[in-house]
Amino acid sequence: MNKLMTVLLIVIALCAVPYSALGAQVDGVDIVNYGIYVADDNSQVRSAKINEAEQASQEKAWKLLKKGDRIPAKMATSFGIEYIIKGAPAGEPVEITLRYLHPTISNPKTGKKYTSQEVSIDAQVGKKIHEGYTFDHEWELVTGAWVIQVFYDGRKLAEQYFTVYKP
Numbered sequence: 001m002n003k004l005m006t007v008l009l010i011v012i013a014l015c016a017v018p019y020s021a022l023g024a025q026v027d028g029v030d031i032v033n034y035g036i037y038v039a040d041d042n043s044q045v046r047s048a049k050i051n052e053a054e055q056a057s058q059e060k061a062w063k064l065l066k067k068g069d070r071i072p073a074k075m076a077t078s079f080g081i082e083y084i085i086k087g088a089p090a091g092e093p094v095e096i097t098l099r100y101l102h103p104t105i106s107n108p109k110t111g112k113k114y115t116s117q118e119v120s121i122d123a124q125v126g127k128k129i130h131e132g133y134t135f136d137h138e139w140e141l142v143t144g145a146w147v148i149q150v151f152y153d154g155r156k157l158a159e160q161y162f163t164v165y166k167p
Helices: 002-016
Strands: 025-049 055-067 070-072 080-089 093-106 113-123 128-134 143-150 154-164
Touching: 025 128, 025 143, 055 080, 055 128, 080 093, 080 143, 080 154, 093 128, 113 128, 128 143, 128 154
Parallel strands: 070 154
Antiparallel strands: 025 055, 025 080, 080 128, 093 113, 093 143, 143 154
């Protein structure tokens, strides 16, 4: 009887813990927009980029210029996705991993070749987030299939395919 009482008390104690103290429940991701974006230097949103250290963050805000999955391989072109993390409780912080898959990019300064890159970001359940890529260097202008994937806790929650073409 003593073990049963202990188990019952543990169950009651767990039920009394506030939901947010248990962490976020992430049910998925809704991609709400995708396409070509233009930077708005007046506010801030995260944008993932690779450089010699393979990852960096560039703070900008983004405005959707043209919805679609066909992206011209032109300098200063930015493309990406806007998404909302579904789950509870709203506003709960979560760590999201973004994976960018693309044809081989060769960095002439380092000699490194890339076919993918990953970056982890802090996000919030229920908040709209922008992630994207900007062609900052001539050597990044590779045509073909590009994919942005969103992961949480090792689970792929969403992906968006793009076709980068030579204009």
